[in-house]
Amino acid sequence: MNKEQVKGSVKEAAGKVQQKIGEVINSPEQQIKGVAKQVEGKAEKAAGDVKETLKK
Template identity: 65%
Template sequence: MNKDQVQGKAKEVAGKVQQKAGEMVDSKEQQVKGAAKQIDGTAQKSYGDAKEALKDR
């Protein structure tokens, strides 16, 4: 596991929390920011996964 995988997963989780909090307080802005953070985290995690796959070759 590398830092991109860990940081990416952390961003995904933080984004989900932010999105749910936005839903609870009825803030579309926070919901969108949370969704964007999830996408950013997913991309970073995928990059880390690719680096690991190449390292294992």
């Protein structure tokens, strides 16, 4: 596992938490920011996956 995979996973998890908090406090803005962070994390993780595959 490389740095990008780890950072992507952490960012994705943080986005899920932010989205849930937005739901609890009824804040669509926080929900949207959380979803955006999840997408960003998934993309970063995918880039790390590609790099890891190319190493092999």
